[in-house]
Amino acid sequence: MGDDAKITDMMPFHDSFGYMPTEISVATGGYEKRGSLWAFAVVVSKDNPLNEISVDELERIFGAERSGGWQLANNDYLFTSRYARGPEMSIRKWGQLGLHGKFTDKEIKTFGYSAPGFAIYIERNWFHWSKKWNPNFQEYVEEKQATPDAAGAAVASDHALETIGKDRYAIGLAALMHVKDHPDLKVLAISRHKGEPAVALTPANVANRTYPLIRDAYFYVNKEPGRPLDPRAREFMRFVLSREGQEIIARMGYYYPLPADYLREQLKKLD
Structure with a gap:
C-alpha cells in the first residue's frame, strides 16, 4: 500500500x-495535513497576474523535450514515441501563457520538491515516466530534511517559497501547509486542459476529486x-x-x- x-x-x-x-x-x-498524500498547490507571487493554469501547461513548463514515454497497458509496459514532444512544445516564457508587458519575454523560473513521491507523481502523470525536467528546475525540501547549516537553509522550503513570493517570474509546486506561512504567495486554480473551468484548491474539491492535482492511496494486488x-x-x-x-x-x-x-x-x- x-x-x-x-x-x-x-x-x-x-x-x-x-x-x-x-x-x-x-x-x-488529503488537503494539507502532513502524511496525508496532500494535494499539490501551484503558487506564484501575488505580484504575478496569473490566476489559473492547466495541467497541460504545467507539463510544458516543468517538463522538457523527450523522445517518448512508457505506456502501461494490456498488462505490459512498452516504450513508445507516441508521447514524444520537441522543444517547441515547451513553455519557457510568461508571454506564452498570455501575460504581456514586462512579463512577455521573462523566463519562467520553476521550483518544486526533491522528495521521491513528488517526482514519481509528476513523471507518471505528466511526463509519461520521462525523467527530463525543465533545466532551470530548482529543488527544495522540508526544513527537517535539510542539513542544519546555511547550505541546508538555501534548499529548504521556507527559503524556496520566500524566493517565489519575491520573484514575480517564478512558479512553484508546494504543500499548502507551508504556503499558508507566506502571505505574499498566491495559489492558482487548476484545470485539466486549457479552456476548461479551473478548480480552486479547497477541502471540498479535493474530497470530490474535481481538483486535478490530488493523489491517491493505492493497494497493488x-x-x-x-x-x-x-x-x-x-x-x-x-x-x-x-x-x-x-x-x-x-x-x-x-x-x-x-x-x-x-x-x-x-x-x-x-x-
Whole structure:
C-alpha cells in the first residue's frame, strides 16, 4: 500500500509473472495535513497576474523535450514515441501563457520538491515516466530534511517559497501547509486542459476529486488476467472499499473516502 508505484517497481513484477500488478485506489489523498498524500498547490507571487493554469501547461513548463514515454497497458509496459514532444512544445516564457508587458519575454523560473513521491507523481502523470525536467528546475525540501547549516537553509522550503513570493517570474509546486506561512504567495486554480473551468484548491474539491492535482492511496494486488483474484485478497479489498471500510479510512483523519462512482470503478478491478 502507498502512493504511486514507480515503473521500476512494476517491471520486476512483470518479469516474474508476465503481467502487471493491479492498482486499486482505496482513498483520496488529503488537503494539507502532513502524511496525508496532500494535494499539490501551484503558487506564484501575488505580484504575478496569473490566476489559473492547466495541467497541460504545467507539463510544458516543468517538463522538457523527450523522445517518448512508457505506456502501461494490456498488462505490459512498452516504450513508445507516441508521447514524444520537441522543444517547441515547451513553455519557457510568461508571454506564452498570455501575460504581456514586462512579463512577455521573462523566463519562467520553476521550483518544486526533491522528495521521491513528488517526482514519481509528476513523471507518471505528466511526463509519461520521462525523467527530463525543465533545466532551470530548482529543488527544495522540508526544513527537517535539510542539513542544519546555511547550505541546508538555501534548499529548504521556507527559503524556496520566500524566493517565489519575491520573484514575480517564478512558479512553484508546494504543500499548502507551508504556503499558508507566506502571505505574499498566491495559489492558482487548476484545470485539466486549457479552456476548461479551473478548480480552486479547497477541502471540498479535493474530497470530490474535481481538483486535478490530488493523489491517491493505492493497494497493488497480484491478479492474473482472465482469472479471479485470490478469494482472501478479494474479500479484504471488498471490505476496504465497502462503506464500513471507507468510514474507517475517513476516521483516520488523513485521507478522504472515495466518491461512489470512482469507488465502483475500483471494485470492477477485483472481478
